[in-house]
Amino acid sequence: MAYVSMGEAHRRITEYLNRFCDAVSYQDSSMLCRLLSFSSNSPSLLSLADALNVFQDASSLIRQSDKFSEYGEILAHLFRSLQSYRVGNLVEAYLAFEKFANAFVQEFRNWESAWALEALYVVCYEIRILAEKADKELTSNGKSPEKLKAAGSLLMKVFGVLAGKGPKRVGALYVTCQLFKTYFKLGTVNLCRSVIRSIETARIFDFEEFPRRDKVTYMYYTGRLEVFNENFPAADTKLSYALQHCNPKRERNIRMILKYLIPVKLSLGIIPKDELLQKYNLHEYMNVVQALRKGDLRLLRHALQEHEDRFLRSGVYLVLEKLELQVYQRLMKKIYIIQKLSDPARAHQLKLEVIAKALRWLEIDMDLDEVECIMTILIYKNLVKGYLAHKSKVVVLSKQDPFPKLNGKPVGS
């Protein structure tokens, strides 16, 4: 840290104060954003932070002028936060920033037009990021991380400010998305429900009116929620919306969406091309897709085991596991086709023993009872058409379309 003279520090602080006040009075949102965005680590903010550390009594500076003292509360907390941030005391920084955010939101409420929405976005974003960092610091000190939770409730408050009639309402979705991020991180996903309800049912919101960026994020998160609920058609629509509308140059975002969209599509019987998986570096799905194509149960199980941690963390494990039935279906179909080649007349009768043998080749040991159980499930879920003759241990396939395709419908419907 370069040495900053007192005079220089004073100059920098006054300059910042002037810029802040100008930004507010000219309603210059982009300037305000720049002044508030901590995480950008912009040189001007850093040098301001240094100046603040030199010039300890910044609050008196604020008080000196009427122009500044009007935003005294906002600025004082902001300065304190910036100061702590600079010296690496993130918890302190967060606490001060929270106060700042409260004061800012209060002020924002008073501004009639929505000119400062962008700045509010920055505040929402910063508080979440700062809370995450502060939590990291807390955890490393052996304390319980709780700041993100606090940030969540603050964001909820901000949402309350925006959720009303008037021009500010278009900002609500941004805050919602920040809330989603917070809740997903915290693992308190159920808290999303209330926000979703108000976004989707409140008459003041017209979904199309929101910025595209927020719509995509929103659809991504709600899509993920639907994946949790195993409501695949809904997840499909939401994630597809996100995919269609997101910026095609943002490969990382596309990959994130695909991470969920692929399992969903697989569950609906739609198999992606290998190029897609390769392009977006989704190798973990390669074997799963392969297993589905081949009806290779062993491969599927291996793939699941191999990436178990990853799948569990992203929450698609259970979805992928359910693909097993489709793999069985594929296997049956293979057996059926082979039988048809050798003896077309009796091809529609699949002996359970034959199936058990096929499974044994895949190194999966099942006795007839279990095979029978699997077959009843397949028939029940309409993956196989036909019936099972218990006495003779034979599955009798329907002559027409014995293995119906899912065609976008979830299994078992």
Place this chain on the structure above:
Amino acid sequence: MVLMEAKCRYLRINTQLGLMVPRGQHIRWWTIRLCRMGTIQIQTITIHHSLQCLMCKKHRIMHPSLSHRRRLEPQTWLRIIVDTRHTRPLLIHHKTTQTRDIPITTVATNSSSSNQASQGRIKTQTNGGYQTTNYNNQSAGGCYPSANYSNQTNTPNQGNYTANPYQNYTPDAANTYSSTVSTTTPVHYQQNYQQWPAYYSQTEVPCAPGTEKLSATSAVSQSFPVPGVTNETPASNVQPAPSYAQPWRQETNLSQPSSQQPAAAVSASNDAYWKHQTPNQQAHYPVPPQNHYQSPLETKPLYETPFQGHQRATYPQGMNSQSSVHQAPLGYRQPTQTTPSVDAQRVSKVQIPTNPRIASNFPSGYTKMDKGSSAAGLTQSPAYVSVSMPKPKGHATAVPEPGTLPKSLCGFVERAFARCKDDKEKASCQAALKKVITEARDDGSLHTRDWDTEPLSTVLNTDMTNTESSSTLISSLQNKSPTKRPKSRWEPFVEKPFVKSASTFSSGVKFGGWNQQNQNNKKSFESFQKADAVTDSKPTYSWQNSKPTYSWQNSAKKSFQRPVKRQRFSGGAANAIDDEASSDSDKDSTPSAMSFATSAEETKRRDSRSKRFEKVQGHSRRNDIPKPMNVGNLHSRRGTALRLGEDFDESGCRSVEDIDWNALTVKGTCQEIEKRYFRLTSAPDPSAVRPEDVLEKALLMVQDSQKNYLYKCDQLKSIRQDLTVQRIHNHLTVKVYETHARLALEAGDLPEYNQCLSQLKILYAEGIEGCSLEFAAYSLLYITLHSNNNRELLSSMSRLSKEAKKDEAVRHALSVRGAVTSGNYVMFFRLYKTAPNMNSFLMDLYVEKMRYKAVTFMSRSCRPTIPVSYIAQVLGFTNTLSEGTGEKETNGVEVCSEWLKAHGASLIADSNGDMLLDTKVSTTNLFMPEPEDAVAHGDKNLDVNDFFTRTS
């Protein structure tokens, strides 16, 4: 018509529900409070449709013990669970009027019935009798635009009160209030209201009227009286505050400015302390209001002690059955009330949640008056007694000083004035008051008399003759039985938009009495005012300097209580008891407060009553110890905690972290191995708590016991309680919880199992050794089989370490999960048979579902038939793994076919006489039979009947 129902369990407490249907207002408040010694859990709340606010269908509910507001969905169940020592079910009657011309609808209260079978149903009935005839007439002041006054009556003993009293009361009260209010200058109000929102969240305004006034005095510098009074005080009296404050303020300003001057510092039990005060107060005048607010501890001491003392005194008179109620739970009551009222203001609608609770104190007061010195027209007083309620708090401290006016007297006077409807009345009332007070001074009863319970009739009767309406009113009042509760302080409220500035009576006139009084008794009056003022503005002092432990303690307690509640530290239920306990103990130290409890009968009753709480008393002083089962039992500890930490900083905003928990921990001394479980309602008594070595024996005893689960559960719970109380977190704790969890599993008691499991998770996380893998398996199974929550499942799966996955039990649990998600019933029942530990007990609870699923699968997929023997084998009806004697086999088949029939399957017999499942027919006919022991609310364990049978 039944408006509301509630199921109560373990009731020994009076439960009261108050509802108010304001005219022209949208919001309806529900107050549910339980008194004394109750631990309350409101689980769900139901409101019948017809109870919806007529205008917007909104409900709100207040739950005092949680001290937070909750929105209600219609059609949920209200269930109040109170756990106490004596069990007594109760009935609660709600009376509601919904006639249009009646501004006040409502009321509630409870009567307790000895009939257990009644199960504490709370009923609301329409009662047309509640006509407020006078209402319109009296609104002459025009002050209540859409004010809704709800009139609540509380008859703790029996629900048989007549509508009459209310009729009259309502208008009366309304009028009084409005008039009082009208004195207020609109400006002031404005201010008040603006302030409210800011403070409502943390400000509890205790403001006994007396106190208020004082702050008002200081408010000359235009500070708002109410907020001026402490943030943290439990103040139940929020509402009255504004209305009262106004008149007083004016008075002081106009007629007697001199009185504001901190002249003689007197009063209170501590002279020195008051003196200190004086300069202080002066200093404060110029200061903007905020300063006053800041010290949350302010009035504490004053309020506390006296209040309790007062309360105690009153109790004895109450009916025995009631006594619990009276004593009740300051803690409960106060928080709730405050919140709603404040909120109401904020909303700018005047909704005052009626507070039946308060009422409960009153009856006793009445009774007393009956017996007491002032027999005249005691019946009338009720209407305002309630108003005075706050008083006691304020006055007691000040009491004994000779030459001072007791604060309660102020309250009395205030009450009297509040009752006056117009100038004429006021004037006569003033004269009467003067007389009464002078008399009292002369015969020395000024300080000994209980002004709080002093009937207003002495003063008002004379007035009443003046106006016809008022006389009617009175007469009707007199009809009232003494036990009847008049309107509570809470009910009437001032509408926020008080446009009318026209005062019905001039403040000068109104307070003329006072002034004169002052002159007569100048010193005392001044000092007393002083005292009040001091209380308001600089309370910090009081607890800082004045050291009588009890008061200090109390103040601290109170101050503490509030923040604690906010933070939701405790179940809240405990408060009441604590307060009560402290009141008991405090009584001793404030003899003055009790001086009015004179009659022998009273004393006797009081004694008998206090005996009931002997234990509580004893403890509260010696050891305010943490309560078991209740992590947040700060309340019980705070007393000690604060006592211990006398060096706390004065700000009053100490945080929980500052408490020395170790110092609060109980060390048990009980040597008995067997102990029944009691949900603690007060600080635990070390002599009833078993130390660790005894607990260990107790655990062994339970493990070896041959008795049934209920017994074991009870014993284990008491062991757990003792552990919690003593804050023992070690292998023993783990063992106890593990044992209990296993037993609960065995008995299928999932709620208990869950409690244990969540504790175990915490204990394991602390690194205490135990069978963590075994329980990890259980929790996996539980999630898969019972909670059906994918996210939870995923997260608990991802939390499993590599080693954990190698554990047999965990592996088993994981494969069960696999079988369940894929629907592989064959696998499931195989796993069922090979389950390690107690996994199969958890699986037990899923067996029925799995079988049903399996049979639907089979009957849909298989044609034409399946032998029942096969089904029995696959679905675990027979044990194929064991050598399986033929007899056993057929037995299983029989059970299976019974089961199939019960689920609607159609069975046919083949040529060999073997049963076959006719799949085609069965497909459409299968159904899940209704479980026979189903309960409406889904949780069988919470069933009331079940509970009664179990406990009795």
